Amino acid sequence: MLELELPPAQPTQQDMDLIDILWRQDIDLGAGREVFDYSHRQKEYELAKQKKLEKERLEELQREQEKALLAQLQLDEETGEFVPILPAQHIETGTTCISNACLQSKEPLQPAGGALSFDECMQLLADTFPFVVHNEPPSATFQQLVHDSCPESDPVFITTNQTLTPEPSVLQNTGADVDNMNDIDQVWEELLSIPELQCLHIESDSLTQVDIFSIQDTKPPETAENYSFYNPMSLVEKEINSNPVFHNTFTSSFTSAMPVEDLNHLKGDPLHLVDELYTTFIDRKVNGSMPTTSDLLTEPISELVAMPDLSLCKAFNGEKPACAPECTDSDSGISVNASPNAASPGPSLGSSLYGDASYNYSDSEMEDLDSAPGSVLQNHSEMHPLQFQEDLAYPSSPSHELKMQQFDVEVKNSPKKEVPASPGYNRSPFAKDKYSSRLEARFTRDTQRAKALQIPFSVDNMINLPVDDFNEIMSKHQLNEAQLALIRDIRRRGKNKVAAQNCRKRKLENIVELEHDLDHLKDEKDKLLAEKGEYNKNFQLLKKQLGALYLEVFSQLRDEDGNPYSPTEYSLQQTRDGNVFLVPKTLKTENKTD
DNA sequence: TAGAAGTGTCATGCG
């Protein structure tokens, strides 16, 4: 840009090439080619300033819209993700973001040569998207600008129009451009040749039943000026708007189906393909074959429009069973064919991606996956943010809906709080809270597993029901092997967990009881010791008294001569009948020796 | 950072 500050005295071919390169680089910023001309240098600063203000305003608007979108989202307590309360609420934000994506896209559209990958198809959709979403009624200024043959009078129009339609010849010549038509047809053929897309046929009824969410009602009027660079498509828009059914279904389904983030991430020059599509429409109109609503709905673009919805496997609800494996395989990477659910006669319990995804995991593997951050379940939830709710719908049978309603009620009524299953949660240091939180985490994991396999009764029932009731419920439902194994595991673990808790409780109670017994026995011992001391004391006293009495009695004894007996030679002995005899100690010793 | 405490789970024995 520094070189451009110099006056372009005589631009050479090299300078022109450089200008062309710079212009192509700045095209996404809204710079027109003529701004590189010195005569437009004065306007450049003002236009850049104005564009900066517009860009800031646009970003602010986008932030507000995203904020409003987040306000319209509700937190899925099971998956921890934000899911829209109404599916069509993406549109408003999608419009702005898509437009931004177009503004910010710097990569040219890849030519549609060779086989298209799924990402290329998505990019193609994203490139096609601005044409679809920009269907707001042109404002008076906008219409005047469109029909004004002297757009130079409006500098804004000059900038936006010429900046964002760098190849107006494409638009002008598209009506007779057969090569472009062939390219488009080839693109669509290749697009439809992709196995993932072959099942993406949506009937027109389902499309017309899409909740219509008109952008006209939601788009702020000041954004019209920002989107004025879609002028070449205004005619197409008017044609589309003239057909309200097509307009509504086409735009609403596309905008509702396309995630905003994906559109923001998709890059590519949308103008080329937009012009080609426009050419297609214009050409058909010229040839008298302007597509009707039904035609448009059966067009490849309508199938593409419905693709994101189908990528969420809404079409797996039994309407297109033949294509379900491809769709599931394409996204989850887990083969449904390996699952016995495919042949299960049950009410398509295992038909969901969730169930199949979980089926091939053993319980221990699921445990590992659960405990790991970014587990499979969580990733599935991220990959299919609406999948979980769709799975719970169970449109196959009313009884199944009742079951799942019962399941939902049971799960919601179960004494669990949806806490993160990750082990690193922050809890209060109180043991009771920690205990309950771990219990809840365990309960949540089992609940998630049960929900993943669509087990139609709650974990609480699995664990706490009596054996007879449990077997009765098990016999009432047609469950596959995975479901039975999971139910048995959950019940076994739950029972054993309660048993372990009871066991530990009993162990603690036994310890406390034994401590009490020990204290009691210690008291008893002390008491007995005191009693023993008392007895010993009394015994010594009696012994002392007895000795004194013995001496007194022995001293009063006299022999035949009146002499006292010597205590060393005689002693007193008492017989059993109570008589007392004076026995000589020699005799006593002799009797002992005898 | 080592250790204690709490908890879940598995394996095993017993009734």
Place this chain on the structure above:
DNA sequence: CCCGCATGACACTTC
């Protein structure tokens, strides 16, 4: 033989 329960042992987390 099967099932439920009790319990030791182990792993893991938290403090």
